[in-house]
Amino acid sequence: MSYANVSLKQRSFGETMRRGAWWAQPLLVFLGLSTFLVYSTWAAFQGTHYWLDQNGANYLSPFYSPEIFGSSPHAFFGSKPAWWPSWLLFSPALLVLWAPAGFRLTCYYYRGAYYKAFWADPPACAVGEPRKGYLGENSFPLIMQNIHRYFLYLAILFILILAHDAWNAMWFSDAAGSKHFGIGVGTIVLTVNVILLGSYTFGCHSLRHLIGGFLDEISKAPVCAKSYSCVSCLNRRHMLWAWTSLFWVGFSDLYVRLCSMGIWHDWKIL
């Protein structure tokens, strides 16, 4: 379309007439995401202290769930497979973490946040940018963000597995090996984790579209209309769920890890 008759100068990086600490929010996002990135990478490569079976507890770190291969009793297919190349570092987390990482990386909220905080594109609203060229999500590589809904399908599967882990965390083994219901601090930590992750996942913009948003006459499909309304309700606080679930999933891993290492002790409430 040939619309423009516009000749305007681009401002230099950081140039703005805005007052106040416009840089504070992108800085907080940068620090928050960087901290999580560093911790989760470190934790994923450890390959140890990711489950707790002391005092009858039955906790598995969400970074390592589902555990496809691994040395804990939670592993689906036993320990590290023999065919795994010896030169390749093995950790059960590395087999699964790419899916939730991809879901967050392509999430509409995080995209807006990290484009600002990590790429200064723009650094903040109405603030000058460092680069002249701009491709947006119109061409490779960022056009790949359009696969978000595929990561959503995987994320929903992960929520079901994490809910099963939280259920397992409610069953403690006694000395005779039989299971009985109980609640420890770890049970609460893992249950809150799945609730927060669920609220984030089920408030996803792609889900909102797929569940009913794609319809122009949604009233003709009452189930879609009700589901759309529920997802929209969660979606209105998507940023809140994104941050709380990110913090809590990291804390859940830390809790299981420190208990497993004997630094913290899981307190059994019931």
Added chain:
Amino acid sequence: MRTAVFKIWRGDENGGNFVDYTTEISEGMVVLDAVHDIQAKQANDLACRWNCKAGRCGSCSAEINGMPKLMCMTRLDELPLDEPVTIEPMRAFPRIRDLATDLSWNYRVKKRIKKFKPRPPDAPDGTWRVTQADIDRVREFRKCIECFLCQDVCHVLREHHKHEEFVGPRFLVHVAGLEMHPLDTEDRLTELKRAGGIGYCNITKCCTKVCPESITITDNAIIPLKERVVDEFYDPLGTLLKLFRPKS
């Protein structure tokens, strides 16, 4: 009486600079009141668009202390008056004179968007039947007053000047209002992807922040449109499933 200093951009398409004006202020004043006072007493030739003074017409858009705002809806008691208040024209559009910018590009863009095309009438008297729930979703988009503050703050237009390739948030809202309308039968998705350049939007939500009508531009208009574009062009699994979906 208290006074405040206003730094107002004076100039035209060839350039200009900020000029300081000190004027008396009183309780309840908005920025447009101060500009009118300066215009009346100190700078009779100051160019500035305005009309309703009630946030309904969208004429008095400008950048106040660096953020796009309506001058008539920005109260002076919301601003730090211990330092000069800067008022400048919108940066995304060519300057005409002082605070007035050339907005004609917007009207040219709008003309090229496919018009509303309703399905055949539902009743013999030529009327349609629509449920309230279906129309509620698009009603939000009808609140737009075309102040173009969202266009101004959008970095794709403001910093990168992609006016040739990107229609901007205002017209994405307009297209959303048409595409999601329960009666509309037109398909604008190909146009939206290609000439509309929806892929240029990188979801900074700045448009939502500055909208004086509080339209949830990014979440309710742009992202749903992006998802419809994904349905059409980037979702092979969805395309496959559509083949097996019963035709309505």
